[in-house]
Amino acid sequence: MTESPKETMPNLSIVVIGRNEGPRLRRCLESIRSADYPADRIELIYVDSGSTDDSLTVADQLGARTEPIATGPFSAARARNVGLRLARHELLHFFDADTVVDTHWLRHAVDQMHAHPSVACVTGIVEEIDPRANIYMLVSSFDWHIPPGFWRMAGGNVLVRADIVRRHGGYDESLVAGEEADLCYRIRQDGWQILQTGQPMVRHDLAIQRFRQYWRRIVRTGLSYGMIALRFRRRPEKMWLRETLLNLTEVALWIAIVACAIALRSPAVALVLPGFIVARILWIATRTRIGRRAPRTHCLTYAAHCQFSRIPLSIGHLLALKHTWARTQPQLIEYKTP
Secondary structure: OOOOOHHHOOOEEEEEEEOOOOHHHHHHHHHHHOOOOOHHHEEEEEEEEOOOOOHHHHHHHOOOEEEEEOOOOOOHHHHHHHHHHHOOOOEEEEEEOOEEEOOOHHHHHHHHHHHOOOEEEEEEEEEEOOOOOOHHHHHHHHHHOOOOEEEOOOOOOEEEEHHHHHHOOOOOOOOOOOHHHHHHHHHHHOOOEEEEEEEEEEEEOOOOOOHHHHHHHHHHHHHHHHHHHHHOOOOOOOOOHHHHHHHHHHHHHHHHHHHHHHHHOOHHHHOHHHHHHHHHHHHHHHHHHHHHOOOHHHHHHHHHHHHHOHHHHHHHHHHHHHHHHHOOOOOOOOOOOO
């Protein structure tokens, strides 16, 4: 598709959300300022969720309109809704402050939105800035791989038609995780589509350095899946219900095998579990290598992560079940440090 000349590009609101992102925020805003998009067509807004660092000063220095949220509870959904209310233009791009925007993305995304009138959300490829920094970054980088096409949801970095998002109530602030999936679900039920273009959008800085951060991130992912699965469990499209039940079932199977081995005092039964897990790791690694052509050792490491992560994912699922039944709101699970 031929790219639009700069003089014909429409006005674009960009909302960056963050909390104690430090140098990552400066890097994000600078990448937006240097993007291949007319600067006079960009309205740049930074919504800050109670940062205790110099984030607001950095954003102000780089010419962004700053909007602090002084008191909690803080969440991505609340920050995006603040940006949604402030944005003046029909096309609105959300970015997380821990990303670096590809130079050509904004123009490409706007062109794609105009080329597909039935599309409400446009997203692209996310890559980790330094996937080889440590094992946590390596395995997490695999999760960003989404082939181009029409999908059920987009993540936090997305170009949207602002009026459509407002018409559907914006992001649900009762969700501390899974708010993007919830919004995309509601939009799609009204006939709109979510497009992954397959073009580079952002490089992401997950900034995980310790096991505790890695664990908490997976628990939050499990909470997200669980909350969405329970929310739409009675709808025709039961989003994430199958994935949630399969994960819980596999962990329950592990526990049953261990219980049987203990009850029967049988070493042979005890060997069933590691045999089963190894077989699953090899199967996942083979499929990953075929789909992504990554090094074999990386695929095996990722596959081992997929099996291990079932435990914290299940904890997140159970937290979602607990809060849904009790009709309480879970707390935000933070895993990054400034």
